[in-house]
Amino acid sequence: MRWPRRLRPRSLRSRLVLIAGLLATSAVLLCQFAGLTVLRGWLTAQVDDRLSHFRPPDVVYEDIAAGGVPRPPEPDHALPSDYRVFFYDEDGNLLPASLGSVDATGPRLPRRVADLDLSAGRPSTVPARGDTGSGWRVIVHPGPGRAQAVVALPLDTVDGATAKLLWLSLGLGAAVAAGVVVLGNGAVRLGLRPLTRVEHTAQHITAGALELNVPVADPDTEVGRLGLALNTMLDRLRASLRRTATSEARLRHFMADAGHELRTPLTAVQGFAELLLAEPDMPDRRRREAHVLIARNAERMSRLVDDLFLLAKLGDTPVPHREPVDLLSLAADAIATTAVRHPGRAVTLEPLAGHPGGPERGLDIVEAPGDPHQLAQILGNLLSNACVHTPADSGVRVRVGAARTPVGRSALGGGPPLPPGTPVCVVEVADDGPGIRPDEAPHVFDRFYRAAPLGQGAAPGCEPGSGLGLAIAAAIATAHGGRLELDNHPGEGCAFRLLLPDSAAVGGGDGEEVLR
Numbered sequence: 001m002r003w004p005r006r007l008r009p010r011s012l013r014s015r016l017v018l019i020a021g022l023l024a025t026s027a028v029l030l031c032q033f034a035g036l037t038v039l040r041g042w043l044t045a046q047v048d049d050r051l052s053h054f055r056p057p058d059v060v061y062e063d064i065a066a067g068g069v070p071r072p073p074e075p076d077h078a079l080p081s082d083y084r085v086f087f088y089d090e091d092g093n094l095l096p097a098s099l100g101s102v103d104a105t106g107p108r109l110p111r112r113v114a115d116l117d118l119s120a121g122r123p124s125t126v127p128a129r130g131d132t133g134s135g136w137r138v139i140v141h142p143g144p145g146r147a148q149a150v151v152a153l154p155l156d157t158v159d160g161a162t163a164k165l166l167w168l169s170l171g172l173g174a175a176v177a178a179g180v181v182v183l184g185n186g187a188v189r190l191g192l193r194p195l196t197r198v199e200h201t202a203q204h205i206t207a208g209a210l211e212l213n214v215p216v217a218d219p220d221t222e223v224g225r226l227g228l229a230l231n232t233m234l235d236r237l238r239a240s241l242r243r244t245a246t247s248e249a250r251l252r253h254f255m256a257d258a259g260h261e262l263r264t265p266l267t268a269v270q271g272f273a274e275l276l277l278a279e280p281d282m283p284d285r286r287r288r289e290a291h292v293l294i295a296r297n298a299e300r301m302s303r304l305v306d307d308l309f310l311l312a313k314l315g316d317t318p319v320p321h322r323e324p325v326d327l328l329s330l331a332a333d334a335i336a337t338t339a340v341r342h343p344g345r346a347v348t349l350e351p352l353a354g355h356p357g358g359p360e361r362g363l364d365i366v367e368a369p370g371d372p373h374q375l376a377q378i379l380g381n382l383l384s385n386a387c388v389h390t391p392a393d394s395g396v397r398v399r400v401g402a403a404r405t406p407v408g409r410s411a412l413g414g415g416p417p418l419p420p421g422t423p424v425c426v427v428e429v430a431d432d433g434p435g436i437r438p439d440e441a442p443h444v445f446d447r448f449y450r451a452a453p454l455g456q457g458a459a460p461g462c463e464p465g466s467g468l469g470l471a472i473a474a475a476i477a478t479a480h481g482g483r484l485e486l487d488n489h490p491g492e493g494c495a496f497r498l499l500l501p502d503s504a505a506v507g508g509g510d511g512e513e514v515l516r
Contacts (some may be wrong), residue, residue, distance in 0.1 A: 352401025
């Protein structure tokens with residue numbers, strides 16, 4: 001059944017009350033109908049029993065045989081007050097005389113016995129004469145000869161009892177429906193109170209109160225489980241919104257820093273180009289100097305763009321391929337390249353503290369899976385920073401070895417920390433310079449951040465970097481599943497440590513130590 005749209009209940013509470021009222025009323029009416037049917041059948045059976053045990057007196061049949069009209073019985077054979085007896089003669093005609101009350105009421109019987117659709121000895125119901133009043137229950141008894149007697153009892157008592165019970169059932173159904181609507185409305189309202197609180201909280205959240213949580217009264221109920229699911233969803237949405245806001249802020253900051261870094265060389269290139277155009281008769285020496293400065297600033301922009309592209313690529317794609325990389329040979333090659341660019345710098349290659357091997361025995365080979373070109377870029381950036389940002393007489397030491405990450409050790413680093421006890425291959429670049437200021441050390445791995453060393457120890461004649469070298473190195477280490485850490489000791493120098501996890505490189509033998 002479909003309700004008209006105008007009458008269809010809109011709230012869940014109204015629907016529950018309506019459904020409960022309909023079900024309760026239907027159950028009551030069904031039970032009353034079953035009781036009514038049983039009662040009417042029982043009362044009718046009582047009437048049939050009375051009919052079956054009643055026989056007209058024999059004197060009545062003698063009167064019919066003698067004169068055709070039965071006489072009223074003697075007091076000893078008087079009929080009960082509610083019985084009516086009708087007779088059909090030997091020819092099958094209905095006799096006008098009958099026994100019992102002589103009022104106008106009575107069963108509607110046919111004129112001919114042939115039209116009487118009754119089986120001998122089996123009660124049946126026939127309508128009342130003139131369709132007035134209740135029906136009659138009748139039974140046929142054969143008499144002497146071919147005469148037949150029809151005994152009838154009215155069903156007034158049966159119909160009256162069933163009618164009263166029917167009205168009682170209807171009244172009881174209406175009372176039950178009204179009670180269910182009134183009491184059920186309060187019960188459903190009380191039961192749905194937690195869901196109502198969830199609804200109100202959801203409305204406040206929709207209005208902008210994103211910090212709210214859905215109240216959970218009982219987590220074992222359906223509403224409680226719904227509240228827990230909604231709270232979990234809200235926590236994830238809030239975390240996603242925070243990540244989105246942080247990402248947008250970092251993107252805006254990154255774009256501002258990138259624009260600031262590109263603006264300086266672009267301004268220089270534009271200025272020198274305008275100078276060349278404005279002074280076509282410029283002396284050759286000044287013209288060559290302008291060309292050199294334009295080329296230098298263009299190269300600086302090119303390096304900056306390449307670094308930005310590399311950072312974006314590292315953030316979007318995994319390491320292209322992995323192969324066993326000999327970190328000792330990689331460190332030796334990086335030291336050789338640094339010696340060419342910084343010929344006066346003392347750079348040494350040493351074993352990691354506690355790692356077996358030394359000048360007498362030679363350094364052990366330490367291999368880690370990775371991309372040799374990207375790992376070489378990390379070592380190149382670390383050695384370049386150590387040479388550029390420390391005094392010329394400061395020593396630089398490169399240490400290679402294998403270890404395990406310690407428990408409870410916290411160090412500044414780029415990328416997530418490794419679990420304690422993880423076997424790692426280590427390449428450490430340490431210097432004897434002034435170190436980094438404590439307030440700047442946590443930001444050295446940020447993009448476009450330039451930490452000023454303590455004192456004025458930077459190598460002369462070196463132009464400032466873009467602030468992307470350590471960010472690139474940390475991103476490469478993270479892409480390899482490792483980490484780039486910083487141990488800073490203001491006034492005594494600092495050490496950058498590359499950790500690359502490799503279970504095959506550190507198997508728990510004698511060549512293993514715990515990082516300190």
